[in-house]
Amino acid sequence: MTITPSNYLFNYDPHYKANQLICGYGQTAIITGWTVKESVARYLTSKEYAVIGNLYSPTRGISPLIRNLLANPHVASLVILQSTKEDQNAGGCQCLLDFLSKGFRAGVDHIGKDVWIINSNVLGYIDIEIPAEVLELIRESIVYREVESISKVVDHVKELNKKEKKKSWSNPLIFPFTETSSKIRPGTKYCHRIEGSTIAETWVRILHRIKTTGRVRPTEYGKWQELINIVAVVTDEPLDFYFPEPNYLPIRREFINDYISQILDDSSQREGIKYTYGQRLRSWFKKDQIQQVIDLLVSDINSSRAVMSLWDVNDYDNNDSPPCLNHIWIRTIDDELSLTATFRSNDMFSAWPSNAMGLRALQIHIMREIQNRINQKLKIGPLVTVSQSAHIYNDCWEYADKIVDAEYETICREKKYADPSGSYLIVIKNNQIFVEHITPGSGEIVNCYFGKSARKIYNKIAEDSPGIGIKHAMYLGSELQKAEICLKDKSYHYQQDKPLTVKS
Incomplete structure (x- = not known):
């Protein structure tokens, strides 16, 4: 017809x-x-x-x-x-x-x-x-x-x-669509540090943080839930990448090599193709920035100038979709090669895991190229991403909630005792609470605290060690309160990490 x-x-x-x-x-x-x-x-x-x-x-x-x-x-x-x-x-x-x-x-x-x-x-x-x-x-x-x-x-x-x-093959047909809402708790707007051992673990922690305290905002692409400046630190991602079983990540192992090539490999400019990250790093500015960084660190392994830029000042004028990944910084400290990447805008649900794996592959590539050229034993350090606008689009809210519900509690139950701030030994002696602050690894005593008030002691510890882990801080508060109870009631005996016992 x-x-x-x-x-x-x-x-x-x-x-x-x-x-x-x-x-x-x-x-x-x-x-x-x-x-x-x-x-x-x-x-x-x-x-x-x-x-x-x-x-x-x-x-x-x-x-x-x-x-x-x-x-x-x-x-x-x-x-x-x-x-x-x-x-x-x-x-x-x-x-x-x-x-x-x-x-x-x-x-x-x-x-x-x-x-x-x-x-x-x-x-x-x-x-x-x-x-x-x-x-x-x-x-x-x-x-x-x-x-x-x-x-x-x-x-x-x-x-x-x-x-x-x-002629039209039907009358217009419209079907119901259920939109998930978000229950938002109070929280800071800016600067959120999230750490995990793997990309998968860190991703679940990121989803939880955004879904818990992120602000819902309208954008040109619809609504998203957003936090500003999420600093994500991945400490121990294996060289061949960890995929959970069953795989809850939005990327599959069989596709990761194709994505990695978009970061590591150059590509020619073609009509309709905005760019790839690899093109921006390899040839966009008429320089191979990855090779420049390798050459720089070969000549000066401690240099702080190993910076790669993907932002082009012309992006302001003639690009309707400038790169989300803007800068990459490589640094070696104590023979550890770390990579820090800055994103102006980051889809944390659909894009961040593949972004992180691609950057990890770049980090590994640079480390291996340096080791091939100089007698320098390096180990892979942390991967750090700074996502200035870290967001989840509203059509992914339900998926994000389900993943958080299924995985976050399990991740939080995993016991991790290492705190870069060190550890604290608590005893009662001379009718006071006595606390020694010990460095991680070496066990050196760097500070001592004593008194009869748990509050005064933990406030002083918080002032001296502002980077202490949240769980560690809460643990210290409870232990110090136990010690104060034992000072006030002599019938109880205090031992760190053990329940209060009545003296025989």
Whole structure:
């Protein structure tokens, strides 16, 4: 069935993520994957397409895409562009193609929520609120083609526009969508230090902190929950990376090498591809910054000038998406090579784990290159990321809550006694509480405290050691209070780390 007037115009009405789409008046939706959508739009008039948009994630992006198509049933065809490493790594476009060609099945996602699972080697979800018969209707009604370049997108769209317009295959269909809210507790706005032994552990701690005290703010991409300046410290990530079992991270081991190459390897500039981090580090400024850092540290292993910049001052004027990763600093202290990275904006749910693994790979690469050139035994030090805007988008809140509920308590139960501030030995002697502050490792006594008031002693310790761990500080408070009870009631005997006992 066709509509004969060749100049008939349709209005595309996006119900989801409208500010991330370029809307037109035609009958073809163009899915650009990770290619910049404006790079396609410049070759077409708005009458030639219905909508142009990116598809970054198969678990988060396909449902809103399908919801928008159901609300705009005049869309008769899809053109799906897969042309970048990022497309292959993320798998969003491939998963969409598999939905159209192979269908879907009922299942549960990785947090136990009922969803439709796309029949694909790439994990992709569709909201269960959309009935199966409606999903089958869209598969039967819309034709599609995969292309591998911008020029082929343009050629195919122009060819489609030579054909007669088609009637809508349905009335507009809109289905309920449940949005998760956040319960926010009081907390500081700025500067949050979070430490974990692995990237996975640190990530769960980050999610908990943001979901607990982060501020909900509107942005051009929708709502997000945000904290300012999260300093994340990963102390002991293994060289071959730790993936939990079952894997709750938003990245799989089989895809990590592709992501790492985007940080370590150069790439040529191509139309529609903004940049890769590797390109910014290797050639963007006509210098290989990674090699510069290696050469610098080979000549002066203690240099504090090993800095790499990904920020281009021209990003202010001619880049609608400047790099989120801005600076990287390498430093060796006590034969430990650390890496510190600064992000201006960081999606802590979907992006931070892969960001951290890519940076860890860069850290390992630099360490090994230095060791290959000089007789310097180095060990891998901490990975530190400073995320100036650390946020979780609202379509991930439910997933974040489920992961925190499942994993955070277990992580917190793991006993970790090491505190870089040292340890404290508490005894009662000469009718006073007596405390020795001992350095970690060497066991050197660096300070002594004594008195009869637990409060006065722990206040003084807090003044002298402001970096003491929270759990350690709370432990000290309880131990000192036990000691004070024993001073006041002579029937009790005090021993550190043991319950109060009555003297025989």
